[in-house]
Amino acid sequence: MSLEERARRTRLLAAGAQTAGACRKCAIGAERRNNVYGEGDPCARLMVVGEGPGETEDALGRPFVGRAGELLNRMLAAIDLAREDVYICNVVKCRPTLRTPSGLRNRAPDPQEISNCTSFLEEQIAIIRPTVLLSLGAPSAKWFLGPSFQITKMRGRWYEGPHGIPLMVTFHPAYVLRQTGGEINAVKRLVWDDLKQVRAKLDEPPPEPLPEQASLFEA
Numbered sequence: 604m605s606l607e608e609r610a611r612r613t614r615l616l617a618a619g620a621q622t623a624g625a626c627r628k629c630a631i632g633a634e635r636r637n638n639v640y641g642e643g644d645p646c647a648r649l650m651v652v653g654e655g656p657g658e659t660e661d662a663l664g665r666p667f668v669g670r671a672g673e674l675l676n677r678m679l680a681a682i683d684l685a686r687e688d689v690y691i692c693n694v695v696k697c698r699p700t701l702r703t704p705s706g707l708r709n710r711a712p713d714p715q716e717i718s719n720c721t722s723f724l725e726e727q728i729a730i731i732r733p734t735v736l737l738s739l740g741a742p743s744a745k746w747f748l749g750p751s752f753q754i755t756k757m758r759g760r761w762y763e764g765p766h767g768i769p770l771m772v773t774f775h776p777a778y779v780l781r782q783t784g785g786e787i788n789a790v791k792r793l794v795w796d797d798l799k800q801v802r803a804k805l806d807e808p809p810p811e812p813l814p815e816q817a818s819l820f821e822a
């Protein structure tokens with residue numbers, strides 16, 4: 604990819620981050636400590652999309668930096684990708700919270716928040732146009748594939764994402780970390796199966812360009 608193209612994408616993503624940083628469309632926009640727009644290589648071949656920032660992400664303004672982020676880094680390393688080589692973001696850019704007697708807790712984004720935030724993610728995908736999209740967890744998968752998506756039954760296969768980009772869905776690293784006993788290894792095995800498919804897709808040769816000679820159609 605040319606330096607000019609990299610610079611163009613960097614500029615567009617910075618402008619998107621600035622707009623998201625000023626956005627207060629949802630109540631969580633007023634409560635957040637930081638807007639968590641996304642980070643990574645603007646020319647990434649793999650784009651990872653989670654559901655929303657948690658407490659650590661909100662505090663640091665970066666996606667996937669808590670325990671789940673550490674596991675994501677290990678998942679990427681297992682398929683020979685450094686975190687810096689991919690682009691990482693979430694469906695919503697502000698931390699969805701639940702007020703409890705013991706303080707604020709993370710929660711899944713609600714449909715209105717997801718709808719309000721949709722244009723930011725659409726724009727990120729349009730700018731980066733990765734070779735592969737990896738959706739982590741049910742809220743993210745539902746953004747791509749609709750509300751009837753059931754992650755336990757429907758993960759691990761290829762879907763057509765925006766702009767025809769191949770889309771894989773697997774479990775969110777936070778879900779993996781919540782498992783106990785033998786379950787944790789069973790879930791890790793499923794995630795590993797999905798990641799191997801992502802690696803294989805990234806290793807496929809790019810499609811041959813179509814021939815330009817109109818003479819091919821001459822009698």
Ligand code: SF4
Nearest residue numbers: 626628629632697720
């Ligand atoms: S979640 Fe998205 S739409 Fe809602 S306030 Fe934050 S940036 Fe704006």
